[in-house]
Amino acid sequence: MSTVLITGATGFLGHTLCPYLVERGYRLRALVRPSSAWAFLRPLGVELAWGDIRDAEAVRTATKGCRAVVHAAGKFRFWGRREDFFAINLEGTRNALEAARRAGVERFIYISTIAVAGAPRTGTVIDEEYPTNPQDDYQRSKLEAERLTLRYHREQGLPTLVLRPGAFYGPGGRYAFNRLFFEDPLKGLPVQVHRGRHITFP
Template identity: 35%
Template sequence: MQVLVTGAGGLVGMAVLGRLEHEQGMQAIAGVRVLAPGNGECEQRMLGDLAEGRVAAGALRGVEVVVHTAARVHVMEESEQDPLAAFRAVNVEGTRALLKAAAQAGVRRFVLVSSIKVNGEVSLPGRPFSEQDAANPQDAYARSKWEAEQLVQAFCEQHGMEWVVVRPPLVYGPGVKANFQRLMRTLGRGLPLPIGALRNRRSLVALDNLVDLLVTCLTHPRAVNQTFLVSDDDDLSVVALAERLARLLGSRSWLLPIPATYLRAALRLIGRAGVAQRLCGELRVDIEKTRALLDWHPPVTVDEGLARTVTHYLEHRH
C-alpha cells in the first residue's frame, strides 16, 4: 500500500516515514516541496508549495492513503501583519489543494494531523477535553486547523473518501525544537526557573506514541470518519516534567516556588500572556474513545519517551 506523507522534513512527518519504512506491506512516499536526490531512503514526490494552493500533477498517482502533517505551525514571535491569512494559506487552502489532488488520484483515506488547540487552550479542572466538546479555537493557528478539519470532513464525504482527524497536544521526542528544547537547555545548565509552584497538569504525547496511532489509523476499519485525541495517558504537572527532565540531564533542578498568580501577572506585564496561560493553565485530554474504538494503547511510557528525547538532545547539542 502506497502511503504519502506530507511535511516530510518535520518532526512528525519524518518519524511517520521512518516507521513506515519498516512496516510490512507499506510503501512510504515523502511528499516534499522540492526534490532532494539522495536525501532519505524512501521515494520522494514533489508536491510544490502548498501555500500556493496547488499540488503538482501526478504527485499522488497510485497513492492509497495520505497522512497530512505539513502545516504552518504555531508561531511564538509572529511577524505577519495578518496571521490568520498566513495560517489559512497553508493550513486551509494548501489542504484544499491536496484534497483535490487526492480525489483525482483515487486516494482511499485522508489522515489529517490537527491540534488539541482546536478544543481550546485550557481544560476545566476534572474535565479533560474530549472529541465531543465543541470546538473553541482561541488563536489564528487553532482557527486555521479547525477550518482545515471541517474542510477535510466535508470534502471527503462529498467525494467518497475516508477521513481521519487526530488532535495531539504538545509532541515531544528526539529532535524536538522550540519550547521543549529551550526547557531542556535551561535545565541542563542548572539555571533557576520560577515554576516550582505550578502543580497544574498537562497532557503530552511522545512522538513514538503519536506515530503509532497514525499508523494504526491508516488501515483500521473503525477509524473511518472519526476524530481522535491522543496522549501518553499519563499527565504530568509542570514541576514533575521539569524534575524528570533534570534527572535525565544529570543536573540539579532549581525550581523557584513563585505562586502562579504572581507568575501570571509578571508574564502579562511583559506581554507574555500566552506563555502564562500555557504554563499555569491545565490542559488535559481524554483518550478513552481512542483506546476503546481502536483498541489502542500508548506503546511508550512517559519515562521512556522523555529518556529518548533527552538522549537525542545530549548527543546532538552543540
C-alpha cells in the same frame, strides 16, 4: 506495494513518521519544497515529489498513484499573518483533499492539533466531544481544515480521518516542550510549566 504520500515530511513529525513507516514496509512519496531540509529522506528510499502544498497542480501530481495520504504539512507559529495561516493550513488542505479525491485514495489522514480546543478550564478533560474554541489564527485555520476534511467525507465519500495530537517532543525537536522538559533540566534549570501549574496531554 502501494505508495503512501506524506505532506510535511520534513517537519518535526515527518522526521519520525517517515523512518517509522519505512521500517514497517511502506513505500513513501514525500511532497517537499526544494528549499526544505529533505536530504534525510534519500537514504530511506523515499520518493521525492517537488512542490508546495499551496500549488494545487503539484499536489495533484504528487498524489497520483497513491493509496493513502498523510497530510501533516502546515504552518505552526504563535504569531504571523492570518492570510499565511489560512493559505497553508486551510487552502493547502483543500488542495490535498481534492487531489486525494481525484486519485481515489483509500485513506486520507489529516494531522490537526489539540489546540483547536482553545484554552479550557484547569482540570478539564478534553475528548472528541469537547467544544472547539480556537483562540488565534493558527487554531482557527486548523479547525477550518478539520471541518473541510470531514465535509469531503460526508459529501464526496472520501475516507478521511482527523487526528488531534498534543505537543510533540523528542530528538530533533525545537519547540517549547523540548526546552522545558529536556534542555533546561540538563542545564540544571528548574522545570516551570504554565505558571507552575500542570499541563497534561493524552
